[in-house]
Amino acid sequence: MTDKDQLTETTVSTQPVFSGKIISLQIDTVTLPDGTTATREVVKHPGAVAVLAIHEGRLLLVDQYRQAMGRCELEIPAGKLEKGEDPQEAAARELQEETGFHSSKLTHLHSFYTSPGFADEIIHLYLAEDLIAGEMSLDEDEFIELYEATPEQALAYITEGRIADAKTILAVYIWQARLAQKAAESVK
Known part of the structure; x- marks a missing residue:
């Protein structure tokens, strides 16, 4: 392991470039560990939630057009956090808004950054x-x-490219791992 101080960059200045409805862009000037300076383009995002929703053994997916991709994409229900919103409450809200379903049992699985090389978005x-x-x-x-997919269909959608976003791929693999763990426990 290295000493974290040997890797840390220190922000010297921040220049706002763009501020939109969902994201903003800034250029940070940073001092590198060796004392030189560099610039970093940073996309600021309020954070988001995503829901691995299982209904009667099937994964709930939403199909919607994604302008950035130029096509429709099958995804798990998800959405951005409102300012000050609790992530669990946001997950319940997004699940209901996008699928109509309510859950009596919401469990936090993981929080992860989508593209830490240039964005601070956390899901x-x-x-x-x-x-x-x-x-x-x-x-x-x-x-x-709204779609419902079996474990096999969800994997096929990934292979076919109908599911191509990281949060949904991650959710499908977490679901597969949980199913495998339950199967292994049932044989013991």
């Missing part, structure tokens, strides 16, 4: 079980189709 991933059907309440600019 809090929750497992939703014991789902109760209800009504979707999409945002006015959201158009979504």
